[in-house]
Amino acid sequence: MTANVPAGADPRPEPVRDRALPRSSGRRIGDILFSDYFVLYLSIAYFLALIPFLPTLSTPANLANLLSNMWPLLVVAIGQTFVLTIAGIDLSQGAVAGLTSVAAALLLATAAPVAVLGNAPVWGVFLGETGGLLAGAPGATTIGVALILLIGGLIGLANGLAVAVLRMPAFMVTLVTMIAVGAFAIWLTQSNNIRDLPDNFIALGKGTLVSLYFGEAETSEVARRALHAFVTWPMIIALGVAVAAHIALNRTVFGRYVFAIGINRKTAEISGVPVRRVIVTVFVISAVCAAIASILYTARLETGRPTLGSGNFLLDVIGATVIGGTSLFGGKAKIVWTFFGVLFFVLLSNTLNLMNLSAFHIDMVKGGVILAAAFLDVTRTRLMLERTP
Amino acid sequence: MTRLQRLAGGTILAGIGLGMATGASAATVCFAFQDLETEFWVAGHRAITSTLAEAGHTVIERNANEDANRQLEQVRDCIAQGVDGIILIPQDGESAVTIVAEAQDNDVPIAVFNRPPSDLSRGIIVVADNATIAEQAVDFIAEQALAAAGPDEVLNAIIIVGDLGDPNAIGRKDGFYAAMAKHEGRFNITEVASQWDAATALANLEAAVTANPDVDLLFTSSDFLFPTIRSVFEPRGMWKTVGEEGHVWMAGLDGDATACQLIQTGFVDATGVQDLFFEAEASLNAILAAIEAGEAQPNEVVQDPGFALTTANFGEREMDMWGCVLLADGFLDK
Numbered sequence: 011m012t013a014n015v016p017a018g019a020d021p022r023p024e025p026v027r028d029r030a031l032p033r034s035s036g037r038r039i040g041d042i043l044f045s046d047y048f049v050l051y052l053s054i055a056y057f058l059a060l061i062p063f064l065p066t067l068s069t070p071a072n073l074a075n076l077l078s079n080m081w082p083l084l085v086v087a088i089g090q091t092f093v094l095t096i097a098g099i100d101l102s103q104g105a106v107a108g109l110t111s112v113a114a115a116l117l118l119a120t121a122a123p124v125a126v127l128g129n130a131p132v133w134g135v136f137l138g139e140t141g142g143l144l145a146g147a148p149g150a151t152t153i154g155v156a157l158i159l160l161i162g163g164l165i166g167l168a169n170g171l172a173v174a175v176l177r178m179p180a181f182m183v184t185l186v187t188m189i190a191v192g193a194f195a196i197w198l199t200q201s202n203n204i205r206d207l208p209d210n211f212i213a214l215g216k217g218t219l220v221s222l223y224f225g226e227a228e229t230s231e232v233a234r235r236a237l238h239a240f241v242t243w244p245m246i247i248a249l250g251v252a253v254a255a256h257i258a259l260n261r262t263v264f265g266r267y268v269f270a271i272g273i274n275r276k277t278a279e280i281s282g283v284p285v286r287r288v289i290v291t292v293f294v295i296s297a298v299c300a301a302i303a304s305i306l307y308t309a310r311l312e313t314g315r316p317t318l319g320s321g322n323f324l325l326d327v328i329g330a331t332v333i334g335g336t337s338l339f340g341g342k343a344k345i346v347w348t349f350f351g352v353l354f355f356v357l358l359s360n361t362l363n364l365m366n367l368s369a370f371h372i373d374m375v376k377g378g379v380i381l382a383a384a385f386l387d388v389t390r391t392r393l394m395l396e397r398t399p
Numbered sequence: 400m401t402r403l404q405r406l407a408g409g410t411i412l413a414g415i416g417l418g419m420a421t422g423a424s425a426a427t428v429c430f431a432f433q434d435l436e437t438e439f440w441v442a443g444h445r446a447i448t449s450t451l452a453e454a455g456h457t458v459i460e461r462n463a464n465e466d467a468n469r470q471l472e473q474v475r476d477c478i479a480q481g482v483d484g485i486i487l488i489p490q491d492g493e494s495a496v497t498i499v500a501e502a503q504d505n506d507v508p509i510a511v512f513n514r515p516p517s518d519l520s521r522g523i524i525v526v527a528d529n530a531t532i533a534e535q536a537v538d539f540i541a542e543q544a545l546a547a548a549g550p551d552e553v554l555n556a557i558i559i560v561g562d563l564g565d566p567n568a569i570g571r572k573d574g575f576y577a578a579m580a581k582h583e584g585r586f587n588i589t590e591v592a593s594q595w596d597a598a599t600a601l602a603n604l605e606a607a608v609t610a611n612p613d614v615d616l617l618f619t620s621s622d623f624l625f626p627t628i629r630s631v632f633e634p635r636g637m638w639k640t641v642g643e644e645g646h647v648w649m650a651g652l653d654g655d656a657t658a659c660q661l662i663q664t665g666f667v668d669a670t671g672v673q674d675l676f677f678e679a680e681a682s683l684n685a686i687l688a689a690i691e692a693g694e695a696q697p698n699e700v701v702q703d704p705g706f707a708l709t710t711a712n713f714g715e716r717e718m719d720m721w722g723c724v725l726l727a728d729g730f731l732d733k
Contacts, residue, residue: 201592307468311497363476373464
């Protein structure tokens with residue numbers, strides 16, 4: 011493997027497909043299995059199969075919910091995709107989300123109750139009864155968002171330097187970051203949440219550009235319940251991140267380097283790939299994506315939360331990424347796969363909710379699906395190698 | 400028929416009675432709760448779900464597993480399913496505001512059970528007067544502790560505070576300090592944070608007791624922490640019944656079965672009682688009435704006055720406390 015990996019594609023050899031010969035059904039199944047759109051096909055089949063049993067599934071309100079739940083998860087999963095591609099893992103994304111959520115509130119809140127936050131170490135320094143540091147300042151939201159991304163980027167930089175320069179395992183580095191940064195976020199507000207965020211910040215997580223109404227126009231007034239948000243600011247932001255990530259990973263030299271490191275770091279180094287710089291950049295991308303997702307989650311909940319990103323957050327992120335087809339062994343990823351993985355994962359969660367299963371059963375099913383996806387990854391890789399002459 | 404069955408039956412009859420009075424048809428109600436980690440939530444969950452089901456309503460349950468974002472998504476799913484009303488036990492007061500607004504913006508009536516939003520102006524809010532209940536319980540143990548001490552002796556008090564993002568925790572803390580303020584200069588107060596988490600409470604209480612083992616009085620903001628307190632006190636010889644040398648005067652709040660048993664056996668002296676069955680019934684009645692009336696954004700605050708169960712009034716009021724009812728029905732033996 012050299013640095014000259016073909017851009018925009020899985021750098022591993024493509025399987026030989028002799029289209030002149032009649033193909034067996036096994037081979038056709040194999041083609042579907044190896045297709046970039048496999049998870050999309052799976053999602054569509056799953057969706058169609060469940061509609062007769064869950065009529066709510068295809069209602070406009072439910073579809074709007076599906077989309078709404080998808081965008082923040084997509085952004086953070088895109089960051090994880092980069093890290094998995096270099097055969098790493100970033101366990102600190104949840105903690106980054108928690109810290110940046112608190113940072114957003116400390117910078118932008120327009121008021122804060124002393125009864126709740128008076129004992130927090132940030133009280134009187136970053137936060138007071140009149141709000142956060144930038145409360146009321148012109149361009150506060152823009153500056154605040156920039157600072158939030160900077161904080162995320164700095165944590166990613168620290169992770170990247172520890173992995174690339176000190177050659178520490180990514181699992182251990184990001185595990186420690188997860189614990190330390192998560193605890194720091196909780197300490198800052200003493201576990202308290204901060205409300206009263208400005209409207210233009212909240213619009214980043216809830217703002218709607220296009221709402222649709224399905225029904226007859228019998229009256230001039232339409233009930234709020236009948237309007238369904240389809241084009242939203244989170245959608246624009248998430249798709250913007252996805253397109254930028256797709257270009258970076260599949261259309262640039264940097265992307266080729268990322269794949270090369272994931273396939274074999276040693277070989278990449280010998281081939282002249284600036285391995286350290288690329289690894290650091292990848293961890294920065296991952297943390298910045300977590301910070302962007304944090305902005306979306308914080309804005310939709312209208313609250314800065316130090317515990318944002320705790321619980322099953324990582325299960326969802328890594329699960330969605332792996333289900334999409336990104337390999338846990340590195341060197342195999344596409345942003346479009348992650349998009350489909352997130353779509354399937356959100357659809358799975360939604361349908362399990364509609365089946366009225368308990369939270370425990372839902373998590374058990376999710377865990378099983380992720381395990382199946384990991385097994386499928388191993389199987390696909392093995393079959394692909396067998397198909398390669 | 401057991402006392403619990405009679406109480407639950409009373410709640411059910413009240414629900415049915417309301418239905419008959421208003422002609423309510425079977426409704427689909429989404430019951431979204433944050434978790435079932437304490438006796439209070441388990442008993443509340445049981446009272447609400449069984450009453451709704453017995454009255455012929457369909458209950459859609461959603462457990463957020465302590466994740467506010469997940470709870471928001473679950474409530475949105477409920478709204479998409481076209482539920483007639485929502486009963487919510489939120490993760491915290493802040494997320495409750497967002498979720499109540501989400502429901503009301505979609506014309507779905509919502510009632511918040513026990514853990515109130517930080518903004519009480521929207522939704523049906525059923526909440527205990529935590530400050531007053533806590534003050535009553537702490538008043539009792541403070542007076543007992545001072546009566547047993549020398550006239551000018553300064554005593555050491557500990558308060559285990561809850562998650563201050565929860566308005567209930569703030570109310571309980573305020574009630575404790577209101578009681579302490581009546582005896583200015585008589586108590587040195589140490590605050591121990593629990594964040595409503597037993598492991599956090601254990602670590603912080605151990606640290607506090609190690610730093611100063613001379614504890615005269617303790618108030619825990621929730622009864623569910625009594626087993627944790629016991630695990631810290633017992634090895635240090637501080638887990639004594641009233642009348643024994645070294646007894647720490649203790650009070651809690653919730654009124655659960657464990658607290659009832661500990662008052663019976665003399666380890667705990669008082670607990671503030673939230674009337675769980677009243678709160679469950681009030682939530683159900685209010686949401687069913689709103690559904691029946693076609694009211695999409697009902698706003699109402701229903702206050703549970705509560706009371707303090709102490710060793711002094713235990714004989715008369717024991718069975719007014721939901722935890723004692725559960726205890727009598729063998730809840731702790733199941």
